[in-house]
Amino acid sequence: xxxxxxxxxxxxxxxxxxxxxxxxxxxxxxxxxxxxxxxxxxxxxxxxxxxxxxxxxxxxxxxxxxxxxxxxxxxxxxxxxxxxxxxxxxxxxxxxxxxxxxxxxxxxxxxxxxxxxxxxxxxxxxxxxxxxxxxxxxxxxxxxxxxxxxxxxxxxxxxxxxxxxxxxxxxxxxxxxxxxxxxxxxxxxxxxxxxxxxxxxxxxxxxx
Numbered sequence: 001x002x003x004x005x006x007x008x009x010x011x012x013x014x015x016x017x018x019x020x021x022x023x024x025x026x027x028x029x030x031x032x033x034x035x036x037x038x039x040x041x042x043x044x045x046x047x048x049x050x051x052x053x054x055x056x057x058x059x060x061x062x063x064x065x066x067x068x069x070x071x072x073x074x075x076x077x078x079x080x081x082x083x084x085x086x087x088x089x090x091x092x093x094x095x096x097x098x099x100x101x102x103x104x105x106x107x108x109x110x111x112x113x114x115x116x117x118x119x120x121x122x123x124x125x126x127x128x129x130x131x132x133x134x135x136x137x138x139x140x141x142x143x144x145x146x147x148x149x150x151x152x153x154x155x156x157x158x159x160x161x162x163x164x165x166x167x168x169x170x171x172x173x174x175x176x177x178x179x180x181x182x183x184x185x186x187x188x189x190x191x192x193x194x195x196x197x198x199x200x201x202x203x204x205x206x207x208x
Contacts, residue, residue, distance in 0.1 A: 047101035077137035132165030154180040
């Protein structure tokens with residue numbers, strides 16, 4: 001009888017230990033969850049882009065202005081592909097803003113004047129050159145909407161490929177939408193705002 005009592009006591013002790021471990025694990029669970037690394041996107045500011053309300057009904061700028069603005073878009077993208085900032089300075093207003101956002105509307109890069117943007121573009125160009133890589137910015141579906149005689153909004157689809165030096169064929173770097181604002185002053189049309197929103201939630205700094 002004493003042996004039975006001892007076995008019973010041992011079983012009770014084991015059960016108490018098991019219950020105690022369960023309570024510790026349950027209690028530790030929330031603490032572990034709270035201390036886990038947070039989603040990096042949660043610490044990123046929101047993209048300032050507010051959407052467009054002119055896509056279904058645009059007010060086209062005069063043909064001459066439209067052609068000059070389209071040429072501006074083409075020249076900007078060719079400058080990126082050629083890895084040369086020659087001529088870019090005259091395309092940008094001094095107070096031009098540049099914003100890079102991902103598909104979940106988080107701001108990845110923000111430049112608030114021409115000097116900052118030119119330095120950013122130069123850094124990208126140098127990085128591509130260092131890696132013996134080149135890009136092709138393919139643009140289409142551009143819509144232009146005249147706000148007034150000196151302000152035009154734009155939206156352009158972009159597909160960018162990147163050719164690495166060690167491979168035979170290029171790969172798609174990213175797709176996205178280029179939202180732009182152009183303003184005209186005494187020297188002609190210039191970029192006032194550039195917002196690039198990629199179609200993916202993650203962004204690697206390569207050709208943007």
